[in-house]
Amino acid sequence: MSKRKNTTSSIPSKTPKHWSLGLIASMKDPNSIIKNTEKVVVIKDKYPKAKVHYLVLPHEEINSIYKLNKSHISLLEEFGNIFKELKEENESELRAGFHAIPSMQRMHMHVISTDMISTSLKTKIHWNSFCTKFFIPYDELLQELKDIGNIRKIPSELHTSLMKTPLQCNQCSFKPKNMPELKDHLLKHQLL
Secondary structure, eight states: OOOOOOOOOSSOOOOOOOGGGHHHHHTTOTTTEEEEOSSEEEEEOSSOSSSSEEEEEESSOOOSGGGOOGGGHHHHHHHHHHHHHHHHHOSSOEEEEEESSOSSSSOOEEEEETTOOOTTOOSHHHHHHHHSTTEEEHHHHHHHHHHHSSOOOOOHHHHHHHHTOOOOOSSSSOOOSSHHHHHHHHHHHHHO
């Protein structure tokens, strides 16, 4: 007589959440939050690509910059006000902008220092996502929203080309052969 295995379980199975939804959980984590206003929350990036790396996210559920329209101009202006506050609070030189093709859901603006020194900065794609036209500066994105009422998507060929752009220091004309050489070079800028 064969025994049948019990295929039902009293423990409910939980479907794992996709990694691209991680920002939503971080928005609720008090240890991640830097600032919280009525419209936005600022969190620390879990994998910072520079000494200072924050993400500014709306409380409103907006998946990406491509869902923005003219009704979001005041929200984007709030992003700019938060950026000004963060610049005043930090000694580092900061930039603010958006990835042209974001990997994480919930629209977010990066506020990142120009030093680009971090153990999480590992690949050419990491570098090029912040140091090429793939990184859309805050002011440019806001102006496009004001001018045409939405944000135009970049063509996939441009995306591919930007990710393949040869490495170049963001602070001088040095062109390293690889990421380790670039990272060593960036440390020299800190000594100046």
